[in-house]
Structures are given as structure tokens and as C-alpha cells.
Amino acid sequence: MYFSVHKGYFYPNTGWHKEVGIDEGKGYTVNIPLCSAKMQDEDYLACFDKVFIPIAKNYNPDLVIVSAGFDPAAGDTLGPMSVSPNGFACMLHKILSLANGKVVCSLEGGYGLASTAAGAAACVDILLGGEPDYESVYQQEPSKTCLDDIAKTITHIEKYWTDALSEQSVDDAVADLANDLQNLDINEIVDQVEVPLASGDEDIVEKNLQ
Numbered sequence: 094m095y096f097s098v099h100k101g102y103f104y105p106n107t108g109w110h111k112e113v114g115i116d117e118g119k120g121y122t123v124n125i126p127l128c129s130a131k132m133q134d135e136d137y138l139a140c141f142d143k144v145f146i147p148i149a150k151n152y153n154p155d156l157v158i159v160s161a162g163f164d165p166a167a168g169d170t171l172g173p174m175s176v177s178p179n180g181f182a183c184m185l186h187k188i189l190s191l192a193n194g195k196v197v198c199s200l201e202g203g204y205g206l207a208s209t210a211a212g213a214a215a216c217v218d219i220l221l222g223g224e225p226d227y228e229s230v231y232q233q234e235p236s237k238t239c240l241d242d243i244a245k246t247i248t249h250i251e252k253y254w255t256d257a258l259s260e261q262s263v264d265d266a267v268a269d270l271a272n273d274l275q276n277l278d279i280n281e282i283v284d285q286v287e288v289p290l291a292s293g294d295e296d297i298v299e300k301n302l303q
Contacts, residue, residue, distance in 0.1 A: 094121050094123075094148075094149070094152050094154060095114075095121065095122045095123065096123045096124075096144075096145045096148075096149070097123070097124050097125070098124075098125040098126075098127065098137060098140045098145075099124075099125075099126055099127070099165075100126070100127055100130070100165070100172065100173060100174065101126030101127055101128040101242070102126075102128060103173075108124040108126055109124060109126055110124060110125070110126065110242070110245040110246045110248070110249050111249050112124050113249055113250055113253070119253065120250065120252075120253025120254065121253075123144060123145065123148060123246065123250055124246065125140045125144060125242055125243060125246045126242065127174070127238075127239060127242050128238065128242055129236070129238040129239070130173035130174065131173065131174065131175050132165070132174050132175065132176075132236065132239055133174075133175045133176065133177075133180070133233070133236075134176055134177055134179065134180030134183065134230045134233070135230050135231070135233040135234065135235045135236075136235045136236055136239035137165070137176055137180055137184060138180070138183055138184065138187075138230055138231075138235075139235035139239055139240065139243060140239070140243060141184055141187050142187075143243050143247075144243060144246060144247065144250075144258075146187055146190070146191075147254075147257040147258060147260065148250075148254045148257045148258070149191050150190075150191065150257070151254060151256060151257035154191055154192045155192055155195065156192050156195045156196075156197070157188055157191050157192050157195065157196045157197070158196075158197045158199065159185070159188060159196060159197065159198045159199065160199055160201040161181075161198045161199060161200055161201055161213070161216065162201035162202035162203065163181065163200075163201075163202065163203030163208060163209040163212040163213065164202045164203050164204055166178075166181070166203060166205065166208035166209065166211070166212050167208060168205050168207060168208040169203060169204050169205045169208050169209070170204045170205045171204040172203075172204065176212075178211040178212050178214070178215035179215060179225055179226050179229065179230070180230065181212045181215050181216055182215040182216060182218065182219050182223070182225035182226075183225040183226075183227055183230055185198070185216045185219045185220070186219050186224070186225045189219065189220075196220075198216060198220070200213065
């Protein structure tokens with residue numbers, strides 16, 4: 094099973110949505126090429142929440158190997174993305190929920206010494222039992238272009254992972270509903286409700302008020 098989120102239209106120009114594997118391996122390669130630059134923490138976590146983690150949990154791996162590339166870090170001299178150290182920490186923390194925490198991280202890339210060091214340090218902290226700051230990430234909505242890229246990947250991969258992705262769609266709907274309910278102002282709703290009165294009810298209401 095192979096997952097990758099990366100910059101689309103970028104060297105080596107592979108890893109497109111439609112590349113899902115070949116022969117008996119079809120469905121076991123999942124690519125999310127992000128076709129816009131400056132994607133941030135919330136965009137990368139959306140890839141994990143909506144695609145990678147649901148499928149990975151359904152697949153139930155015995156071991157996860159992370160090719161830890163830090164070139165999407167903010168400040169990288171080559172990668173055009175804007176992921177913070179906390180963003181990398183959040184992604185790794187989610188990965189540790191798989192395979193009973195049996196995860197191997199191997200440094201892959203990163204072309205800015207400071208940004209690579211900061212990202213790697215954040216990930217080491219998670220491996221040592223630290224907790225990321227999810228709240229600051231989830232306060233931001235993923236960009237429309239990122240959600241479009243995720244939707245394209247789902248279009249190509251969903252027939253292989255129908256149960257996993259259907260369950261995630263339900264979870265997303267429940268989360269959206271919970272968020273909407275949390276933001277409701279009940280007093281504002283009551284003020285806007287007009288209860289129609291039947292003929293003659295006006296007199297009854299007036300007498301009760303007296």
C-alpha cells in the first residue's frame with residue numbers, strides 16, 4: 094500500500110490522480126498531487142483525514158514506513174508549499190494511530206536547513222510521545238483547490254475502497270452538522286420565528302396579558 098501527497102506539475106511529473114497501481118496492485122497506490130502552490134497545514138491534513146487515514150485503517154497495515162520529505166515546509170528553497178513544523182507533527186501523529194504505532198521514519202528530502210531541521214525536530218517530538226496542536230490547524234478551512242484535488246483522487250480510487258471512503262463521507266457530514274449546531278444562536282432563531290395566530294386568538298392573548 095502506497096500513499097503520496099505532493100506538488101503536481103513538478104519534477105519528476107509523476108504521481109497523478111489516475112495512477113492507482115497496475116494488475117493485481119490496482120487500488121494500492123493512492124496519489125494526491127496538489128496542483129497549486131502555497132498549500133498549508135489544513136490542506137495536508139485534509140488529505141489525511143479524507144483519504145489516507147480511512148483507507149489505511151481499512152487496510153490495517155502491520156508496519157508503516159514514512160519517507161519523510163520536508164520540501165513542502167514553509168521556507169524551503171525548492172518546494173513551493175507552506176507546511177509548518179506543527180503541520181508535519183500532526184500528520185505523523187495521525188500515522189502513529191496505524192499498525193499499533195509501528196512506524197519507521199526515514200529522512201527523504203528538504204532543501205532548507207532551517208525548515209528541514211524544524212520539521213524533523215517536531216516529528217521526533219511526536220515519536221517521543223509529544224502532542225501536536227490540532228486546534229490551530231482545524232480552525233482553518235482547507236482551500237478549494239486542495240479539496241478539488243482530493244475529489245479527483247477519490248474519483249479514481251473509490252471503487253477499490255468504497256466502504257472506507259463511504260464511512261468517511263458520513264463522518265464528514267456528522268462533523269459538519271455538529272459544527273453548524275455549535276455555531277447556532279438559539280436566541281437569534283427564536284427572534285426570527287413568527288407563530289401565526291388563528292382568528293380570535295388575538296383576544297385570548299390580550300386577555301392573558303391583562
